Amino acid sequence: MPAYGKMGFMPVAVRVIPCLDVDAGRVVKGVNFTGLRDAGDPVELARRYDEEGADELTFLDITASSSGRETTYDIVRRTAEQVFIPLTVGGGVRSVADVDALLRAGADKVGVNTAAIARPELLSDIAERFGRQVLVLSVDARRVPEGSAATESGFEVTTHGGRRGTGIDAVDWARRGAELGAGEILLNSMDADGTRDGFDLPLIRLVRANVGVPVIASGGAGKAADFAPAVEAGADAVLAASVFHFRTLTVGEVKRDLAAHGVTVR
Amino acid sequence: MLDYGSGNVRSAVRALEKVGSELSGTRLEGDLQVELTADRDAAVAADGLVVPGVGAFAACMAGLNALDTQGILAERLAAGRPVLGICVGMQVLFEAGIEHGVETAGLGLLPGRVELLHAPVIPHIGWNTVSPPADSALFAGVGAGTRFYFVHSYAVHAQVGDRQSTAYAATLAEHGESFVAAAESPLLSATQFHPEKSGNAGQLLLGNWLRSLAPTEGVAPAAQLGPVKQGES
Numbered sequence: 001m002p003a004y005g006k007m008g009f010m011p012v013a014v015r016v017i018p019c020l021d022v023d024a025g026r027v028v029k030g031v032n033f034t035g036l037r038d039a040g041d042p043v044e045l046a047r048r049y050d051e052e053g054a055d056e057l058t059f060l061d062i063t064a065s066s067s068g069r070e071t072t073y074d075i076v077r078r079t080a081e082q083v084f085i086p087l088t089v090g091g092g093v094r095s096v097a098d099v100d101a102l103l104r105a106g107a108d109k110v111g112v113n114t115a116a117i118a119r120p121e122l123l124s125d126i127a128e129r130f131g132r133q134v135l136v137l138s139v140d141a142r143r144v145p146e147g148s149a150a151t152e153s154g155f156e157v158t159t160h161g162g163r164r165g166t167g168i169d170a171v172d173w174a175r176r177g178a179e180l181g182a183g184e185i186l187l188n189s190m191d192a193d194g195t196r197d198g199f200d201l202p203l204i205r206l207v208r209a210n211v212g213v214p215v216i217a218s219g220g221a222g223k224a225a226d227f228a229p230a231v232e233a234g235a236d237a238v239l240a241a242s243v244f245h246f247r248t249l250t251v252g253e254v255k256r257d258l259a260a261h262g263v264t265v266r
Numbered sequence: 267m268l269d270y271g272s273g274n275v276r277s278a279v280r281a282l283e284k285v286g287s288e289l290s291g292t293r294l295e296g297d298l299q300v301e302l303t304a305d306r307d308a309a310v311a312a313d314g315l316v317v318p319g320v321g322a323f324a325a326c327m328a329g330l331n332a333l334d335t336q337g338i339l340a341e342r343l344a345a346g347r348p349v350l351g352i353c354v355g356m357q358v359l360f361e362a363g364i365e366h367g368v369e370t371a372g373l374g375l376l377p378g379r380v381e382l383l384h385a386p387v388i389p390h391i392g393w394n395t396v397s398p399p400a401d402s403a404l405f406a407g408v409g410a411g412t413r414f415y416f417v418h419s420y421a422v423h424a425q426v427g428d429r430q431s432t433a434y435a436a437t438l439a440e441h442g443e444s445f446v447a448a449a450e451s452p453l454l455s456a457t458q459f460h461p462e463k464s465g466n467a468g469q470l471l472l473g474n475w476l477r478s479l480a481p482t483e484g485v486a487p488a489a490q491l492g493p494v495k496q497g498e499s
């Protein structure tokens with residue numbers, strides 16, 4: 001961690017961010033909160049995570065149809081009116097107009113992924129119009145498989161949920177994305193994703209060393225003890241979906257473990 | 267709430283409405299209306315005016331100048347009516363902002379310039395602690411160690427002696443270096459962080475400000491509020 005505190009201040013707290021996959025206005029993946037009226041309602045789940053101490057929320061919109069997108073805006077609107085912590089929405093964002101619509105609905109930040117790989121200038125367009133603080137560049141990274149062209153860092157950017165390699169160096173892309181206007185990097189390790197074996201620490205270290213904006217680590221969380229190493233590797237925030245969805249862990253449990261390892265949390 | 271095209275203000279309107287609906291013991295009880303307005307007369311006449319702001323300093327100033335915000339604020343202050351600036355809405359109250367080497371004149375109601383923060387990681391995004399003066403009205407009842415949500419790259423750098431400034435009382439925070447997290451003068455209040463995104467702590471602060479719009483005779487605002495426990499927000 002960088003050295004802070006010469007006036008006795010605590011550093012900015014490491015954020016713990018639950019991610020909700022939303023399809024046409026409903027949370028997908030199994031959710032097993034007790035006492036919820038409607039376990040698939042993103043607004044109700046957002047409120048629950050807020051009560052547990054989430055520092056921020058992320059909605060990943062996996063809706064395919066355009067009519068479903070309208071539903072997403074409605075969900076964002078209802079959440080922003082009831083939950084008073086920051087809300088990031090990503091998934092399918094392709095244009096400045098998409099960002100505008102999400103911000104108007106009440107999103108505080110918008111995640112951009114695939115569209116920026118094809119058109120990097122989308123990042124600068126968004127940052128110029130709305131400021132870099134609204135722009136999160138989501139990078140789905142994996143180790144370059146054997147037989148594919150090597151990248152300098154050994155990691156490449158993928159699309160299609162990690163199934164397709166692009167040959168673009170993932171660490172270099174994160175650095176360029178921040179230069180173009182991304183205010184944060186959401187770093188998804190496609191190798192660690194779903195393994196529950198812990199975050200991809202070498203990937204986090206590499207990106208941290210090359211990028212000056214906050215890094216949100218994602219992919220691989222399986223137990224409370226997985227989070228502190230990600231912070232030690234340089235993550236400013238940690239994001240997880242399934243461990244929170246399936247109630248393997250609560251946000252509070254993650255924060256208690258981080259605090260026990262000397263990490264500043266809210 | 268001043269509507270000059272500064273992006274998403276829905277959360278701020280909604281947070282004020284929520285806090286307002288829970289106000290008790292003031293003349294505003296049960297009667298607080300939060301309106302987003304670009305109307306000059308409404309902005310001048312309101313009991314309280316919030317100046318929001320996200321994005322670039324220069325872009326916000328362009329929007330504010332188009333509404334003659336300088337004139338609106340001058341009339342309000344002359345009439346003794348409070349103003350609350352949030353994030354870039356705080357920054358524009360100062361003399362100037364310097365972004366990407368370009369200096370833009372601010373509204374000049376508070377002394378100081380808004381400049382890039384020097385820290386290992388920028389923007390400063392997340393929940394941080396603040397250090398308000400002991401007699402702060404805005405932070406009355408806010409416990410030590412309480413965190414507020416920041417998202418910004420620029421700020422007014424804190425100078426030694428800022429706390430003794432006669433122009434405003436400074437609340438400081440630190441990210442790489444010490445900066446002004448909130449400013450209070452009798453009629454002007456401003457926060458670099460987003461109270462509308464800062465959960466319970468932010469709502470406590472907004473409640474303090476709303477109460478200051480309609481003080482109850484003989485009762486200090488702080489006395490009407492329960493304390494916030496350490497670390498709670």
